[in-house]
Amino acid sequence: MGDEEGKPNPIMSSSCSSDQTLGALKPLRCIVKLGGAAITCKDELESINEENLRSVCAQLRQAMTPSKSPSPARVLGMDWSRRLGNPTVSTVDEFREQQALDLDSNFIIVHGAGSFGHFQASRSGVHKGGLDLPLVKAGFVATRISVTSLNLEIVRGLAREGIPSVGMSPFACGWSTRQRNIASANASQIIKALEAGFVPILHGDAVLDHLQDCTILSGDVIIRHLAQLLMPKYVVFLTDVLGVYDCPPTDPNAILLREIEVTEDGSWSIVKPKLPHAKKEGMPVTTVSP
């Protein structure tokens, strides 16, 4: 997120050309990563950046709307909660009149934690494991409360934009690790949700680990796994900087990379701009093999 106008800026960090299908399912169009920094105020504990979240949800709706579709008179929201006042009765009636959603919702969205979960996880050391320690067990519970509360807010934000989103916590889905690497990540329920026309919303989560009891599974690792498995057409990262830089973007000399070429074997090189001393180290680039 964050272009010159401070608005979210989708960054295509990788794409793959395969049209491999998921059984009878049409190929997955896109996995979107909502960076924690893009949707929360990083320096304030458990604080959502409401403006950015609204903007991101509206842009995602736009991305899911077929280009030939006329703009709807008004977006029909799918969060019929009390706290939104009482607009729901008319919304329900308007949905009743609709023949189809007219939305290409063949997306998966994965979000980071930002200012949710980090405090709880880092203070208790959930990533290091050891559930026999009351502090780690409590931290696991506290971390999950925090990240699932963010997940619920993001599902709500997307639903308000008429995106049929369903929260799916990796822990509840049964995802687990072995010494922090994914050991079990059954995506069958995610695929079924996609087949049914829903947009699964996953998140970085505290999960069980086969060797060290528990750890933190990051949104980026989830995306890498899902991308390898489901071969989406695009993987899009929304973050709080303009793109991928040759070194941390907080460095005033950091150079924005315009084009990165990724080969079949997963190696990559910088195409644009031509750097005088091409660096490959610095800010890690998450890539997806085609």
Place this chain on the structure above:
Amino acid sequence: MGDEEGKPNPIMSSSCSSDQTLGALKPLRCIVKLGGAAITCKDELESINEENLRSVCAQLRQAMTPSKSPSPARVLGMDWSRRLGNPTVSTVDEFREQQALDLDSNFIIVHGAGSFGHFQASRSGVHKGGLDLPLVKAGFVATRISVTSLNLEIVRGLAREGIPSVGMSPFACGWSTRQRNIASANASQIIKALEAGFVPILHGDAVLDHLQDCTILSGDVIIRHLAQLLMPKYVVFLTDVLGVYDCPPTDPNAILLREIEVTEDGSWSIVKPKLPHAKKEGMPVTTVSP
């Protein structure tokens, strides 16, 4: 819930004597159903009965505390959220000093929806299926938002009482139905959470259905399935009446049944009180075969 003092009243509606273990896991001690009417204000959309919820969580903590344990000086909460103020730093430090949790948390808790989810589900007809209809799809999303927000509040309430609770939505766990009967209900993640010392918190949920696309899976059906699978020592229902009656308890002539005998084949009879015209119909009784 609700005894003479208006306080929650655990009702033992069934028990089973089997000591069958879950692999290496000690036998499940208890499945607790928190009735929707016990924890929400049924007549007010999405309103939690905070007093009852606090009381239920405190009683559950008491039930999990070994009888020989001294009362703790103060309960260390596991919800370290911003909205609880900022008590967490001292709590984290106190957890650091603890050697063990000293809690028999071998429980599963399943809650109903009460004033959460019902409006969204009934107005859209999620239970009747048909995800091609935008109204049903939107209702599915709205129902899940509502019931998962209640689930999060219950997990928070239990965590504040020091119970290591983890929310596990049946939809995310991959539970599904075939014409409203459970078709797939993988409990492996629930068992793993129990083995790790957590208390899984499930809830009535909107789920996918193999024949009619989607439906509502009730907390009672979840409990029946888990009880058959995991053979807990007790199944306890917390509700807003004193127990099981011979007819709906809103009837002024309803008689409270003190003892119901359930035989091996699942049939049952009323032992106390002796009813003049023993009725077996009326309010359905959820029973669990030993």
